[in-house]
Amino acid sequence: MIPLLMAALVVRECARCHPAEAKPHPATSMARAMQHPADSAILNEHPVLTAQKGKYSYRIEKNLYTVTNGSASLTFPISWSFGLGDAGQTYVFEKDGIPYESRVSFFRAIDGLDWTLGASNSPPANLLEAAGRQMGTQDAAQCFGCHSTKTQAALEPGVQCERCHGSTEEHLATLKPMKKLRAADAEEISNFCGQCHRTWADVAGKGILGVNNVRFQPYRLTNSKCFDVDDRRISCLGCHNPHQELDRNDAHYDAKCQACHAGGKPAAKVCKVSKSNCVSCHMPKIEIPGSHYRFTDHQIRIARANDRYPN
Amino acid sequence: MKQAVEAQQSGNFDQAIRNYKILLEKYPNIAEIHSNLGAALAGEGRYADAIAEYERALKIKPNPQVSLNLGLAYYKAGQLAPAIATLSKLHREQPSNLQALIVLADCHLQLGENKKVIELLTPAQKADPENATFNYLLGTALVRDRQTAQGQLIIDKILRNGDSAQARLLMGTTKLTVNDFSGALQDFAKAVELDPKLPDVYAYYGLALLATGDQPGAKKAFEQELKTNPNNFDANLQLGVVLRQDEENDQALKYFQHALEIRPGDFGVRYQIATVELAKGQLVQAQRDLERLVKEAPKFTEAHVSLATIYFRQKKKAAGERERAIVAQLNAEKQANSPALKAPQ
Numbered sequence: 001m002i003p004l005l006m007a008a009l010v011v012r013e014c015a016r017c018h019p020a021e022a023k024p025h026p027a028t029s030m031a032r033a034m035q036h037p038a039d040s041a042i043l044n045e046h047p048v049l050t051a052q053k054g055k056y057s058y059r060i061e062k063n064l065y066t067v068t069n070g071s072a073s074l075t076f077p078i079s080w081s082f083g084l085g086d087a088g089q090t091y092v093f094e095k096d097g098i099p100y101e102s103r104v105s106f107f108r109a110i111d112g113l114d115w116t117l118g119a120s121n122s123p124p125a126n127l128l129e130a131a132g133r134q135m136g137t138q139d140a141a142q143c144f145g146c147h148s149t150k151t152q153a154a155l156e157p158g159v160q161c162e163r164c165h166g167s168t169e170e171h172l173a174t175l176k177p178m179k180k181l182r183a184a185d186a187e188e189i190s191n192f193c194g195q196c197h198r199t200w201a202d203v204a205g206k207g208i209l210g211v212n213n214v215r216f217q218p219y220r221l222t223n224s225k226c227f228d229v230d231d232r233r234i235s236c237l238g239c240h241n242p243h244q245e246l247d248r249n250d251a252h253y254d255a256k257c258q259a260c261h262a263g264g265k266p267a268a269k270v271c272k273v274s275k276s277n278c279v280s281c282h283m284p285k286i287e288i289p290g291s292h293y294r295f296t297d298h299q300i301r302i303a304r305a306n307d308r309y310p311n
Numbered sequence: 312m313k314q315a316v317e318a319q320q321s322g323n324f325d326q327a328i329r330n331y332k333i334l335l336e337k338y339p340n341i342a343e344i345h346s347n348l349g350a351a352l353a354g355e356g357r358y359a360d361a362i363a364e365y366e367r368a369l370k371i372k373p374n375p376q377v378s379l380n381l382g383l384a385y386y387k388a389g390q391l392a393p394a395i396a397t398l399s400k401l402h403r404e405q406p407s408n409l410q411a412l413i414v415l416a417d418c419h420l421q422l423g424e425n426k427k428v429i430e431l432l433t434p435a436q437k438a439d440p441e442n443a444t445f446n447y448l449l450g451t452a453l454v455r456d457r458q459t460a461q462g463q464l465i466i467d468k469i470l471r472n473g474d475s476a477q478a479r480l481l482m483g484t485t486k487l488t489v490n491d492f493s494g495a496l497q498d499f500a501k502a503v504e505l506d507p508k509l510p511d512v513y514a515y516y517g518l519a520l521l522a523t524g525d526q527p528g529a530k531k532a533f534e535q536e537l538k539t540n541p542n543n544f545d546a547n548l549q550l551g552v553v554l555r556q557d558e559e560n561d562q563a564l565k566y567f568q569h570a571l572e573i574r575p576g577d578f579g580v581r582y583q584i585a586t587v588e589l590a591k592g593q594l595v596q597a598q599r600d601l602e603r604l605v606k607e608a609p610k611f612t613e614a615h616v617s618l619a620t621i622y623f624r625q626k627k628k629a630a631g632e633r634e635r636a637i638v639a640q641l642n643a644e645k646q647a648n649s650p651a652l653k654a655p656q
Contacts, residue, residue, distance in 0.1 A: 125493055136524025138556060187623050204638045205616040209646050223639065229628055311642045 014161045021243040028245045030159040034147035037063040040081040042089050042106050051113035056130045058104045067131040074131050082147050087293040090116050099140050100132035107292035146196035187229035193236040194218035209311050214286045220298035233259045250277040319351050327351040342372035358388035389542035389573050391418045416448050428452035447477045454484045476506030492522040514546040544573045560587045578608045612641045
């Protein structure tokens with residue numbers, strides 16, 4: 001296991017010069033995208049979690065993950081918890097040095113365990129498969145690459161400063177500017193955020209069609225009629241500040257829409273229905289079956305009832 | 312001549328080649344010397360030279376056995392298109408020549424032309440239903456062509472003679488077609504255990520390992536296949552893909568180029584070569600290759616996706632948006648043709 005570095009140390013260092021960005025960041029969901037099980041609020045609030053799925057019983061107690069088929073059982077200490085439970089919290093354990101993704105995850109909407117997204121597609125052939133899916137090397141690199149920050153010395157859980165801005169070492173030694181997205185256009189920003197949230201090319205190239213792609217926001221945004229590769233107003237950063245927690249209030253985004261749709265861009269039409277809560281109509285919330293979560297569809301559009309989900 | 316033949320028969324190809332060459336200086340128009348020299352060269356693995364000698368021999372005097380040897384030399388050299396041309400002609404002239412038929416079928420199989428294999432072998436298999444080679448090749452073609460029920464009949468026939476690597480390979484291939492990767496993996500592992508030298512066995516084992524997330528294991532399996540079967544298309548292609556993912560672009564390119572030699576013009580391989588060029592920052596070359604590719608294969612979505620990426624990187628906005636519109640159209644067509652994706656939002 002890669003040694004764990006206290007993320008707070010790096011953040012504190014960054015906060016000395018960049019307090020506006022670094023101080024609120026540790027409270028964001030991104031900064032807590034991966035946690036040691038002892039730090040998982042869900043595991044702390046739920047000392048025992050159980051689920052019966054087919055012939056297998058699952059139990060999570062005091063950071064121990066157990067699966068039983070009635071005659072035999074397997075127990076593993078949880079190495080990491082991934083996610084904060086809104087769209088699921090999934091657990092990673094190790095066997096013989098190989099990481100496994102738990103076959104069940106915690107979902108806030110049901111306040112309990114259910115199949116990890118995609119797990120129900122492949123019935124387990126044995127108890128170990130019932131416990132979890134063996135993560136391939138590429139797979140593990142992708143999961144940890146997005147849910148943690150690899151520094152020169154260690155692995156920091158969560159998306160920390162260096163994950164987006166690069167190594168602090170040279171910056172602290174030379175005060176050379178770090179990577180900034182301020183000058184990037186919408187396409188570049190989309191590709192940058194899409195490293196984890198999936199780019200248009202990732203999703204379109206793999207042909208992930210139907211509602212399963214609603215959680216890949218850069219892909220959906222790129223498919224929007226109003227997406228313009230050159231216009232930063234329609235970039236991820238046009239609406240979201242990654243240094244602060246996501247604002248879930250629809251009205252918060254009105255000004256962002258009106259930056260173009262109130263005369264700011266000649267081609268952008270002005271809505272005849274309303275001047276507020278734009279996203280509540282134009283970015284509908286869609287649930288992926290089994291996810292217990294309604295994702296905001298970032299393909300901005302006039303969404304009519306019974307329209308087919310547009311790719 | 313006697314000394315040359317004796318040297319050849321005792322496996323001393325080098326001596327035989329020297330003797331045949333001396334003979335050819337005196338008798339350059341004797342077909343048998345050219346064909347024997349071709350056989351000795353083939354025995355040394357010098358297929359390009361062997362092909363030249365067989366062709367000289369055939370020019371002097373047509374001979375079905377030399378034609379078969381020429382087809383085999385092309386086959387072993389991985390030049391499947393001329394192998395097919397030579398063996399097809401021979402098969403037309405001598406339909407009862409089973410060796411020509413089997414090698415011809417295997418050439419088509421290696422090119423992924425499963426329907427052609429089925430067409431060629433079905434009459435022969437009906438005439439000789441217990442022929443293990445026919446059964447294996449025909450079963451493989453049926454399974455790869457997703458004619459699972461027909462394939463299963465052949466697998467059952469093979470299994471009647473007991474568990475075998477061939478049967479396990481076919482069973483695993485059937486499972487791969489329905490995405491039962493862990494089931495396929497078990498069959499391929501057993502096939503490898505029963506006969507590690509069976510052609511394709513490591514390539515398919517690698518495919519199953521890749522599908523179940525064991526990339527390092529898959530890489531080793533593809534390398535193993537290529538040790539005994541350097542012209543295996545899938546092993547070359549997939550090893551290239553694994554190496555590209557590991558950012559070993561030059562190595563990847565080597566395998567892709569060999570895959571392209573095996574199946575000239577193959578769209579999938581050409582796409583992979585373009586992705587390597589893209590990864591190496593060779594945008595102009597990648598753009599040129601992808602533009603040619605989408606011209607020949609206008610519904611190749613991934614190629615349009617990569618082309619859009621290249622255009623945007625080069626700040627060619629209009630071209631990039633045009634490619635994105637094509638991708639949207641292609642995906643909409645796929646969605647319209649898939650009942651599961653038609654659901655309203």
